[in-house]
Structure formats: structure tokens, C-alpha cells
Amino acid sequence: MSSERRISPAAPRERDARIASVSRPGFGSSSENKKCGVPHGFSAKVTWQVSPPGYRAGAMKLPSLVLISCVLLGSVGCGRKETSAAATPPPPAPSAGPKTFELTAGDAMKFNLSRMEVTAGETVKVILTNTGTLPRDVMGHNWVLLKKDASGQAFANAAMTCKEQDYLPPQLADQVIAHTRLVGPRQTDEVVFKAPAEPGEYPFLCSFPAHYASGMKGVLVIR
């Protein structure tokens, strides 16, 4: 039996080189911003790992079958059969990709999702599309996932003076688990990362000035 689960493919458009860069040279731009502390080096901490497919092992669905067999056979050796059957899990569906979330944000300064749930260690893809019309300089959006204990408010505050770094404060780079680029109207960016192993609620936000205060935030729940 093969799994029917499919993840709708992300729009193929504009997917080009976005995932790839581990440390995007364009991140802070070439000019230095003294107000923002150490230039560059921000994205060096961000991991863009992709774990092999099938990371999340499927739960066994065999016991009920084994039970039925036991009843029919009415014999003694069933315990051992169950053990051997359970030792060979079904192969993971080869088509299973990362768990994908399609985020949108427009001129109203809201994400369409404020809560996302994933499994610990799962590969996650977040696609952010700016559906607005205002210029990137006045209404850009990004998606930044922080560590569990990080403060979204503190990150947003620090980001305000980091225009040259697309509002990603280098001094708080170690609080960032993953992020997209800052996208302007009708632009899309996406990021693939491995969900943290520790369950809990991880804050995410848009770090463009004043957007956090306007409610561009949420939580990624790790189960």
C-alpha cells in the first residue's frame, strides 16, 4: 500500500535560486551600517538543512491485522509474529516532501497564518508571498522564526535600525532559526529548514519596522 499523502507543489515560478544560499551575500548589502553592529555574518548562522525524505517514521498500523490473524489461527505463536511484522515498517512514500506552509502578507500588515504546527525534526518549507501593492521600502515583509525563548518584541526593536540588513539585526543572528528575504509587492521567497527537536512554541514575526506591533507575528508549534 502506498501512501496517498501529497503535498501540493509550490508554485514553480520564481523558485530559482532562493532556497539555495546558505549565506546570502546580498544579505546586508555591501554597505556597512554602523548602527546595526557587526555587518554581515547574519545568515551564516542560519541553517538551511534538508533532511532526507521519510524522516518522520510512520506509525505502525499492523497490530490490528496481526490480532485478526491471531484470532483466526487461534494458536500460540502470535506474539512472535507481531514482533517480526512490526520490525519491518512500510517504506516511506517517496513523493513526500517537506511540510509546506504558504504564507501571504499584504498592505494590511497581517500574515494569513498566525499558528503553524509541525513535528520535531521535520523538514519544513515556508513560502512567503507579498500580496500587497505598496513599495518594498514602505511595506516590505519577511518571515523570521526565532528560537523558543527569544523575544519577538526585542528582535523587532533591534531590527528597526537595520534597514541595510533588511531588518535582520546581526547582533541577534543567533536567535534566528530560519528566515525569508524581505519581499516587495508580488514577490515571493521561500525557506526550507529542519524543525527544532525540542517541542514548544517558537515565535515568528515580520521584522519590518512597526509590523510586529501591528500583529505580524505568530507561533510555530513543535510537537
Ligand SMILES: [Cu+2]
Ligand atoms: Cu511585514
